Structure formats: C-alpha cells, structure tokens
Amino acid sequence: MKTIRIAIAGLGNCASALVQGIEHYRTKNAEDGHNGLMHYEMAGYRPHDIEVAAAFDIDERKVNRPLREAIFAKPNCTTIFYPELPDYPVTVSMGEIHDGISEHMADYSDDRRFIPSKAEPCNVAETLRKSGAEILVSFLPVGSEKAARFYASACLEAGVSLINCMPVFIASDKAWVEKFEKANIPIIGDDVKSQIGATIVHRVLTKLFMDRGVNIKHTYQLNVGGNTDFLNMLNSTRLKSKKISKTEAVKSQLSHDLTSDDIHIGPSDYVPWMNDNKVCFLRMEGEAFGSVPMNLELRLSVEDSPNSAGVVIDAIRCCKIARDRKVGGLLISPSSYFMKHPIEQYADEDARQMVEDFISGARER
Numbered sequence: 001m002k003t004i005r006i007a008i009a010g011l012g013n014c015a016s017a018l019v020q021g022i023e024h025y026r027t028k029n030a031e032d033g034h035n036g037l038m039h040y041e042m043a044g045y046r047p048h049d050i051e052v053a054a055a056f057d058i059d060e061r062k063v064n065r066p067l068r069e070a071i072f073a074k075p076n077c078t079t080i081f082y083p084e085l086p087d088y089p090v091t092v093s094m095g096e097i098h099d100g101i102s103e104h105m106a107d108y109s110d111d112r113r114f115i116p117s118k119a120e121p122c123n124v125a126e127t128l129r130k131s132g133a134e135i136l137v138s139f140l141p142v143g144s145e146k147a148a149r150f151y152a153s154a155c156l157e158a159g160v161s162l163i164n165c166m167p168v169f170i171a172s173d174k175a176w177v178e179k180f181e182k183a184n185i186p187i188i189g190d191d192v193k194s195q196i197g198a199t200i201v202h203r204v205l206t207k208l209f210m211d212r213g214v215n216i217k218h219t220y221q222l223n224v225g226g227n228t229d230f231l232n233m234l235n236s237t238r239l240k241s242k243k244i245s246k247t248e249a250v251k252s253q254l255s256h257d258l259t260s261d262d263i264h265i266g267p268s269d270y271v272p273w274m275n276d277n278k279v280c281f282l283r284m285e286g287e288a289f290g291s292v293p294m295n296l297e298l299r300l301s302v303e304d305s306p307n308s309a310g311v312v313i314d315a316i317r318c319c320k321i322a323r324d325r326k327v328g329g330l331l332i333s334p335s336s337y338f339m340k341h342p343i344e345q346y347a348d349e350d351a352r353q354m355v356e357d358f359i360s361g362a363r364e365r
Contacts, residue, residue, distance in 0.1 A: 007054035010139035013078035013305035016071040020082040054131035056095035063117040078276040078305040094119040098147035128158035143238025164189030167245040184328030191340040194307035198280035206253040226274030245341035252345035278304040333358040
C-alpha cells in the first residue's frame with residue numbers, strides 16, 4: 001500500500017479539518033468519493049493514503065497530548081464532521097514559539113486565545129527525521145514570519161518537503177527556492193487558496209470582467225469571521241504579507257492597473273460567535289459598453305477551515321508525486337493553482353491545466 005507520511009506545524013482549525021477529512025474519505029470508494037474533492041485519485045494516491053507522522057504546536061492544551069485529542073482542543077472551533085478518530089500513534093511535540101503568538105490575544109478568554117505551553121521545545125529537524133515524515137504542512141498563524149522560516153530551515157535540514165499554507169513568502173522568495181532546489185526537496189507555496197473562497201471567487205470574477213471588456217474602477221473584499229485566525233489578525237502589524245498576498249492574487253487577473261485607493265482586500269473584523277464561519281462581502285464597480293457604469297455585489301459564507309483542507313489534500317499528493325519522481329525545488333504548477341501567492345501568477349484555468357499535466361507526467365513541475 002502506498003502511503004504519504006506528513007507532519008503538521010500548527011494544530012489549529014485547518015489541521016483539524018484536514019485530519020478529519022482524511023478519515024472521512026477513508027470510508028468512501030471511488031464511486032462516491034469525489035464529493036468535496038477536486039481529485040479522488042492522483043497518480044494512484046487517494047486521500048486516505050495520507051498518514052500523520054508528527055505534529056507540532058505550542059498551546060498547553062495540545063502539546064504532549066494524543067493527536068486525536070489535540071485537533072479538537074480549544075481554541076479550535078471548526079465543524080466536527082468526523083468525530084470518531086482512530087488512536088494515532090502520534091503525540092504532539094512542543095515547537096518553537098518565535099513570533100507565533102500575538103500579544104493582544106492575551107486579552108481574550110481561554111477559549112479564544114493561545115495559551116503557551118511551558119514544555120521544552122523539541123528539536124524539530126530531529127523529530128521530523130525520526131518520524132519518517134516526507135512532507136511538512138505549515139498551518140502557522142498569520143504574521144509568524146520568524147517561525148515560518150524556522151520550520152522551513154528544519155525541513156531543509158531534515159530533507160523534508162514543505163507545503164507553506166500561510167502568507168509568509170518562502171516558496172515565492174527566490175533565495176528560499178534556490179535552497180530547496182539545491183537540496184532537491186520539493187516545495188509548494190505560499191498562502192493556500194480555498195476551494196470556493198473569497199480569493200478564488202474574486203479572481204474569477206475579475207478575469208470575467210476583463211474577458212468581457214468591462215473596465216474595473218473600484219473593488220473591495222471585506223472578510224469577517226470568528227476563529228483564532230481572525231482574532232490573531234486584529235493586530236494589523238501582522239497583516240503586511242497577508243494583504244500583499246490577497247491583493248496581488250486579484251490584481252494579477254487585471255489587464256490594467258488599480259491604485260491602492262481603488263482596491264481594498266483583507267480581513268476586516270473578528271466576530272467571536274461566528275466561530276469558523278467566514279463571510280466575504282465583495283463589491284466590484286466597473287464601466288461597460290459606452291462607459292456606462294455597472295456594479296456587482298456578492299456575499300459568500302463558508303466554513304473556513306474545511307474549505308482550505310480540500311485544497312491541501314491535493315497539494316500533499318502533488319508533493320509526494322514529485323518526491324516519487326525525484327523532482328525537487330519549487331513545484332510551479334501546484335503552487336500556481338493551490339496558492340494565493342505563487343512565484344508566478346497564472347489565470348486559474350491555465351493553472352488547473354498545468355496541474356493536470358503535472359499529475360499525468362506531461363509537465364515536470
């Protein structure tokens with residue numbers, strides 16, 4: 001049986017949705033298993049071929065706890081759609097905190113904030129080696145610039161691939177890409193898109209406006225939610241990379257320039273009772289035939305973490321395919337389709353075809 005052994009850095013809502021999803025699709029066969037997936041099988045790998053070999057966190061309610069307990073521990077609040085998880089032979093290791101916790105979160109209740117563990121941090125690179133993990137999936141909080149680079153370095157030291165799901169620019173930074181290419185280790189990133197999320201919808205509509213000859217004059221994308229990601233992002237100093245990532249993802253689909261006064265994209269507020277629900281308010285104002293004005297308004301409501309897990313489960317398998325083929329360095333095709341801030345932006349329909357070509361072997365990266 002072919003397996004994919006992964007490690008996870010940051011056992012928050014996204015990790016919870018991913019682990020639950022792996023078990024959910026274990027109960028599905030090829031006939032009904034496509035529901036909620038872009039691919040049921042990729043080069044022979046199915047979702048339930050993924051195994052968690054190691055996990056890292058810094059919260060006292062998760063560190064040194066069994067994986068099956070940790071992914072449901074507070075402050076996680078995502079939907080529990082597969083509660084009966086097996087007894088994984090994985091205990092959560094204490095990672096290094098660095099800048100992984102924003103100071104303002106201490107002002108909130110224990111059910112909402114991170115509570116740092118007093119446990120001694122493990123040697124992450126050594127733990128990765130001993131676990132047999134092939135791929136590290138990074139779900140660190142937004143703004144964890146130092147922590148993200150620490151885990152990227154640990155991957156290089158341990159010979160482990162990196163899927164960077166957070167908006168710190170590693171797979172889109174030429175210096176980091178060169179390091180992974182030199183080590184012949186596959187990397188995918190940065191900042192995961194959701195299956196049907198605010199960014200992909202905004203991109204597709206922007207491309208539609210361009211293809212149909214409508215000149216966009218102004219646009220905004222306002223996002224609110226109640227998970228720890230939105231709480232963390234109340235600290236505006238942690239948002240620089242996130243705003244760049246989301247804004248460039250949309251601007252890349254424009255055939256003309258928009259100034260920063262005419263385009264606003266980013267998280268807008270934290271509403272505790274919303275939990276893992278995320279609501280996007282999107283507005284696009286343009287000029288159509290004869291310079292006649294038009295506008296579009298959209299409200300999108302999704303359960304945030306399962307929405308991204310459906311993409312990560314494909315990114316993991318693409319990374320494994322590259323490792324099987326002994327292809328290292330930046331995986332351009334998966335990064336362009338699965339991530340908001342790849343090193344090079346493509347139209348989504350082109351990026352999707354690039355991924356299909358990569359899976360079939362018609363495209364190396």
